[in-house]
Amino acid sequence: MVMKPVPVRCPACEAPLAVKVLFCPSCGTEVHGRFQLNEFALLSKDHLDFLRLFVKARGNLKEVERILGVSYPTVRARLDALLKALGYEAAEEGEDRLEVLEALRRGEISVEEAVARLKEGRS
Numbered sequence: 001m002v003m004k005p006v007p008v009r010c011p012a013c014e015a016p017l018a019v020k021v022l023f024c025p026s027c028g029t030e031v032h033g034r035f036q037l038n039e040f041a042l043l044s045k046d047h048l049d050f051l052r053l054f055v056k057a058r059g060n061l062k063e064v065e066r067i068l069g070v071s072y073p074t075v076r077a078r079l080d081a082l083l084k085a086l087g088y089e090a091a092e093e094g095e096d097r098l099e100v101l102e103a104l105r106r107g108e109i110s111v112e113e114a115v116a117r118l119k120e121g122r123s
Contacts, residue, residue, distance in 0.1 A: 016042070025049065033092050041088050047082050071105065073098045 008017055019035040043051065050064075057063040065075045077098045097118060104114040 005045075006041060008036070008037060043082075043085060045083050050078050050082055054082075071102070073102050073105070077102055 006019075009015070010017055017037075019037060020032065022031040022035065023029070038047070040051070053064055053067060061072065061075050061079065065072050066068065068075065077096065080096060080098065100109070100114050100117045103109045104111065109117070
């Protein structure tokens with residue numbers, strides 16, 4: 001039987017789910033209670049895939065860049081997003097500098113708009 005990943009959001013209202021029962025498939029023991037999922041269990045598939053690759057590459061961002069075939073700023077932006085998702089980095093009020101530069105590189109914004117956004121981010 002193929003086991004699916006644990007759902008972390010309610011299919012009806014999108015609220016976070018909590019664990020209530022643990023089950024041992026070997027002996028049938030059940031443990032009932034209120035259990036909290038750890039921060040890694042709550043990651044999106046994209047964040048979890050990136051984390052696995054990051055660990056496999058032993059934290060070498062250049063190696064992650066090579067494997068994914070993306071730019072270094074893209075890898076850094078993905079790592080920053082992962083850190084924020086894990087709660088290890090406080091969310092910044094302004095738009096992240098790397099995100100602006102990456103949007104410019106992809107042609108999603110003009111040079112003028114990038115300059116304006118970068119100026120807004122300065123304190």
